[in-house]
Amino acid sequence: DTVLYFDTENHDMLRVLRAQKNRFGPTDELGLFEMGETGLKEVKDATAFFAAELGRCAAPGRAVSVALEGSRPVLVEVQSLVVSTRYPLPRRMATGLDLNRVLVLLAAMERHIGLRLEDRDCFVSLAGGLRLKDPALDLAACLAVAGSWRDKSVSSDLVLLGEVSLLGEVARVPQLELRLREAAKAGFKRALVPARAAKDLPRTLGLTVTGVANLREAAEAAFGVE
Numbered sequence: 001d002t003v004l005y006f007d008t009e010n011h012d013m014l015r016v017l018r019a020q021k022n023r024f025g026p027t028d029e030l031g032l033f034e035m036g037e038t039g040l041k042e043v044k045d046a047t048a049f050f051a052a053e054l055g056r057c058a059a060p061g062r063a064v065s066v067a068l069e070g071s072r073p074v075l076v077e078v079q080s081l082v083v084s085t086r087y088p089l090p091r092r093m094a095t096g097l098d099l100n101r102v103l104v105l106l107a108a109m110e111r112h113i114g115l116r117l118e119d120r121d122c123f124v125s126l127a128g129g130l131r132l133k134d135p136a137l138d139l140a141a142c143l144a145v146a147g148s149w150r151d152k153s154v155s156s157d158l159v160l161l162g163e164v165s166l167l168g169e170v171a172r173v174p175q176l177e178l179r180l181r182e183a184a185k186a187g188f189k190r191a192l193v194p195a196r197a198a199k200d201l202p203r204t205l206g207l208t209v210t211g212v213a214n215l216r217e218a219a220e221a222a223f224g225v226e
Contacts, residue, residue, distance in 0.1 A: 015040060016130065059155040062147035064188070065140035065160050066179035067132045073107065073175070073182040077127040078137060080144035085121045096126025097141065098133055103165055105142050112168030112215050115149055135163035136173035142215060143222050152223045157189040159207075160222075167217040170194045180205045192221055 002022045017031030032043035061080040066073050078097075085091065094102040102124050109115040124141055126132060139162035143154055154160070161179055162170040172194050173179070180191055184206035191209050193201070198211030212218040 001181040002093070029223065058153035060151050060153050063140040063144040063147065063154045063160050064158070064183075065137045066182050067130075067134040067137055068175055069132070069134075073179050074132075075133065075182060075186055076130060076137065076140075078140040078144045078149045079125045079127055080141070082117070082120050082145060082148040083125045085119055087121075090117070091121040091123075092121065093120050093122075094124045096129070096131050097124055097137065101133075101135075101138075102141065104166065105138060106145065108164055108168050109142055109146060109215060112217050113146065115146060117149070120149070134173075135171075136144060136161050136179065138162060138164040139218060141168060142220060145151070146219055147223070150223065154222050155190065157187075158222065159188045159191045160218075160220070161191060162194045162212070164215060170212050170214055170218060172197045177201060177205070180207065183207065192218055 004017060005213060006018055015033040015035060017033065033040045034043050061082070061169055063078050063080075065076055065078060067076050068074070075115055090196055092099065092103060092106065102122075106115075106117055106122060110117055122145060124145065126137075140160040142164055146152075161176060161182075162171055163173055165171055170193075176193060176197050180193070181199070183191060189207050191207050192212050193209055195211035195213040195217075198209055210221055212221055
């Protein structure tokens with residue numbers, strides 16, 4: 001008694017297999033397949049697949065994180081565009097991320113790091129056509145928006161992991177060590193993570209880990225002190 005479906009939204013080659021109903025196992029596992037000339041082929045190494053598609057050149061509005069779908073870590077790029085609006089009510093659009101969650105993050109950034117977004121259209125998207133609800137992507141989404149607004153880039157060797165609270169604090173996320181090892185495997189050299197979790201991490205992860213307690217500290221670490 002299992003219901004599976006392929007998700008092909010916003011991507012020509014990638015097929016995502018999800019379990020909507022599964023009486024005999026979990027429904028949060030993810031299967032990835034690539035459509036080629038000979039048909040569907042399993043993507044066995046999700047990190048290598050998505051790392052090959054990442055923009056390795058730093059650019060304002062780009063930030064990288066590691067999502068967890070079931071037991072599978074997936075490297076993802078969050079992109080944002082913040083521009084002046086021509087409408088009485090600024091537009092807020094999200095692709096691949098929950099729009100309500102993005103609205104909460106925008107409000108937190110306005111309150112805690114002084115981003116003036118009341119006259120800006122804000123667009124946030126996950127590259128690659130995936131749709132995810134992992135709170136660990138919060139920090140990457142925030143710094144992608146902040147980078148676009150400030151016209152500053154997050155370093156291309158930096159990965160961002162952390163849930164952002166209403167108070168602007170960066171909170172722990174599950175399986176942090178697993179996510180960081182996947183980032184190191186993909187060639188990332190540095191990581192921003194929740195300060196409370198940083199002290200518990202082993203020193204053999206293969207990258208330099210910096211703990212940040214809140215959005216302000218994260219912005220200063222990513223963009224420099226203003």
